[in-house]
Amino acid sequence: MSLFSFSPTSFNISHPVLFFTILVSTLVILIITRTTSSRSKGVKLPPGPPGWPVVGNLFQFARSGKQFYEYVDDVRSKYGPIFTLRMGSRTMIIISDSALAHDVLIQRGPMFATRPTENSTRTIFSSNTFTVNASAYGPVWRSLRRNMVQNMLSSTRFREFGSLRQSAMDKLVERIRSEANDNNGLVWVLRNARFAAFCILLEMCFGIEMDEEAILNMDQVMKKVLITLNPRLDDYLPILAPFYSKERARALEVRREQVDFIVKFIERRRRAIQNPGTDKTASSFSYLDTLFDLKTEGRKSTPSNEELVSLCSEFLNGGTDTTGTAIEWGIAQLIVNPEVQSRLYDEIKSTVGDREVEEKDVDKMVFLQAVVKEILRKHPPTYFTLTHSVTEQTTVAGYDVPVGINIEFYLPGINEDPKLWSDPKKFKPDRFISGKEEADITGVTGVKMMPFGVGRRICPGLAMATVHVHLMLAKMVQEFEWSAYPPGSEINFAGKLEFTVVMKEPLRAVVKPRV
Template structure:
């Protein structure tokens, strides 16, 4: 690819060899393009950091202090309020548009509400949430790869785009630093803000000790780490919900079976997090959803720490090792009828897969090995809970009536539906 060498791996056994058997060798990241370096504060994020002390410090902090199962449980009330907001917004949209709702937009809003509260320790009003969302979207747009990332000789022709990236970064810093300062004040004066939540991701970052560094993260680095937390969990989860609802509309018998399980498990009360563990069919639906529709075509790019081999081929340093996820999830050598959306494959025990890929790789929606997504547990909890609440409240069908859902995808930050899903909902109550 221009001046970069790209190696694309789409075989499950080779993925296992690279990321599990030779995990430490394949655990670093390649050179970033100049725009990404600006937004990652020179690779100061969990996802972008080179394999080494900075990465270990940042990841350990995120996993132990924010994404452990006990910490995630502490935000249960935040999630419940976001789920109620989601249902309220869907009912309101349906009422004003003859039963028709936009799935991605509403799902995205609900997840973003949760992550904002977890990140900054403040529950924000809708206007602020929309503004923050716009800031995040503008960042993702300027991060789209450009041809000069691969052919540096063309950089002089892209000065306008570089200028735009710097403007977006400045706006991002100005907007988010305000909320970082607010949180600092709250911690100095407990009880001064009634909307404050007792704990947040930001709290873990203020005095974070980084191996090999004397100072705590700067405000600019705090903005970068908060943005990573928000971007990493919002679009991936919302996209999964959109594909999931599309599959339930296309397969009404699966939707009905899922609704029956919800009804049988919880009766007339609202689905809660503790119920999800008892719903085997819901778990099978989500697993099949992640197999058929991983959040993106490629996992985050890997690179090797020293020259090595993979499947007998030489892998030099400073090359992009790309892992093609649909090549694994749709592989007929691994799955029977891979083109079919069939949660029963997991219920019957006919087929199964560990999504962490430790024993064998059959699907890897969150990556695998040392650089596996640290938010895996939180993301799957959100998808299970949202799908369960949405199916409990509404019967979902196609819009326009009797039309076929178009499953064509397009790559944005994640793989979204080319035509954003509009659906007709009918309240079950």
Template sequence: MISLSDKVADSPMDFSFSFSSSPLSQYYHLFFTLLAFLISGLIFLLTRKAKSKKPNLPPGPPGWPIVGNLFQVVRSGKPFFQYVTELQAEYGPIFTLKMGTRTLVVLTDPKLVHKALIENGAVFASRPRENPTRNIFSSNKFTVNAAVFGPEWRSLRRNMVQNMLSSTRLKEFRGVRTRAMDRFIERLRAEAKAEDGVVWVLKNARFAVFCILVTMCFGIEMDEKTVEKMDQLMKSILITLDPRIDDFLPILSPFFSKERKQALKIRAEQIDFIFPFIEQRKRALDNPGSDNSATSFSYLDTLFDLKVEGRDSPPSKEELVTLCSEFLNGGTDTTGTAIEWGIGQLIANPAIQDKIYEEIRSVIGHGNDRKIDEKDVEKMPYLEAVVKELLRKHPPTPFSLTHAVTEATTLAGYDIPTDVNVDIFVSGISNDPKIWSDPEKFDPTRFLAGGEGDVASGEIKMMPFGVGRRICPGLNMATVHIHLMLARMVQEFEWSAYPPGTELDFTGKVEFTVVMKNTLRAVIKRRV
């Protein structure tokens, strides 16, 4: 979550003072003694007042003054989700972590999540405050994911879901996905030919998804060099947004002026690079037939004259760049990561890979060499079970996006103030042995009819895309991409480990999403 050097983490600040025995120093000594007495008295009075108003938060590990549990997390040397897993065993399904000036309330139980996000969805539907200097990439929270609960968020989400991500609208981009999949397969073939049959999985999967999203967003198909440049820019933004110590201890912000300048520089590069494509699309809409657009409709088209509740003007130049960037970033890493874990599991479980291939052949016919398409995928229940198990075992992120309450409330008998972060431990739920039998095993059959994953409506046993009012708006699009990509990859190639015969390491690490610790390379063999 945060990375600090051992030197910073292990070296306490020395605030000791020493005085000589001169008369002048004795006055100083008296002055500072009186000052310390006054400060101590003030702290005592403030503490008594604070204690009288102290909320009844869920239990949690004792922390240090000012920093709370922050340095305990850092010094543990463990990924934050692993640290939370251990706390869950000790403190139960709801607990508190003090992280500097931020207070985190962590939920690890699906019934509590249902109570909060479904039964009291409107109350738990907002987002927490952030360090203002970190809001430049969200145009002060002017995005679907970051906006606080209210009319602005409703306008942005309604526009994205109804005008871009509905089932009907997604079908209109079927041709875009087909062309991108063809390019994807050709890239894998070319790389395998040049590298003795070995390919990088995540890199190629990310690029394929990004190509789809760029076309959906701007209505134009870009050459590979331009797409790669835009993809690198999006990655640099995500790296810039990695948590820093001053996010939790704002008093340290003056020490991060260099990082703030770098963020402003990247923001300027983002606007300078993306806005010309926005202008190009605007010219095409104003002058039909003047531009060789790839699609007749794009997400950007819905934004030019977007009416946002509470505002008199459409989105600004900077806000258009922000909304387009959100669309691109939101669907790229999550899908690419899922494909990497998915192919890893198919390599580790060749019988599952064979079964998917058999299902593909049964759907398109053994004598038919056509490429499998989205209509075929809809007839593949085993592939659907594999994808569900993939999302259970390897949710894109260990936590859902942080929630905040719109008004002070209670949950499980504890107070939930408006200034706390409510974090849902997604991977803790989907890998909980009290919820799932043998959760460490990758077993798609649990999601076939009658299996333990075939749950009653409304019951929560996994939530890779969140639940409730802030559920990921791109849920349908992401699952379409994952199903189609896995089907095409298995239809075209037989996947095996690299180096041959090695056992895959399924340890994860957080890089915006949870990726494989050892980036997956695989041997592919073209199917006859």
């Protein structure tokens, strides 16, 4: 997932009074200025709930009092696996069917590989969509993605950072142990998992060592950006933009703060490359190194400092919250399924004995791989892939898909489809060991789950993310036994939408060091 491409998962109407007041006062103007709707042009979109003129289904969503994915789930139960929602100026076709997802993203991948035009605050933070995930399908996207995959995420290059990951795992264990000692065994799961993932990505990105203060400040900068990027009403009704001038000014201020802060580290890395040996903490290679002289197709200039900030921020955010979220849900499931936790510990113990688990051990642990895959099936970091759009008008399931329309994929509809899975609501890692319910998360052989998307716009960091989750979970289980807090209490598996779908009640767990 990317910080810089629209996804509806975090959509929220935060000021309902303002929402209704503005709509009532401007409805007549909007109707007059509204262009002819798609239906009046003879376009046959998938069915969906009828909406108001201009605002579409925004009213129904606002009045439901539900999170967007909950509202989508309700609509899906009535209209089926492909339907249309009109959210102001944005028309969304939402798909939650395995066969349709495979047809669209794999068999006809190039046609559905672009992004809809962005007119929101997000373009401020993506340097006008100059990032891997936000770019339209074309030469700039190809250049940016090829650079990231070939020069940073190839198997050979990724192995070079093995010692960094191992060091981060050791620090994670020490942080958990220290926090537990200070709090009678009680620790925050997500916070510790996020910090470990963030530290790995920071050094991979900038190639310089940062002290804890710098790391925490960088994290705060990123969080402030995420808060600023929460969708606003004017993202869906652009005519209301004048009412949000203060919010836009604030977004520009946050962007300046972000650029000013991160450019200092960019320049530090640049100096380290130009003057080898002057920065004793500098590593031999980083993602930033691949960007300094990058020439994208159709452009003669190399990326500006602001564009470098956008690309580095994408790299950091794409793998931090998604990894942390997966670990939080995973530990929660191990707590409520102690037999799974015990079995996983036994596998680790039988594989590595008394030594520390290492990255090379993961491939030998069949049950660990099944547990991680089941975590990603039951709790994908986001409930929607990043928004897709088409390069030319086409059809899906007999319905028209015009250019510029938003195409969303609702993942729980596929991940918990009883036609694809037995006991889909149950956390059951053994489903992936029996061979009867195997799933290719790349989607090439069929789509049964797609936590990282599939097709042309599949997350380029898929391999990195899965390594981090496997290694982190194995290390945490090897070192500690995890149980509920308060002891004997039930864990609330309700989720809430932030950058990812996190636990509504952040998980605090009691840890007991293994003897």
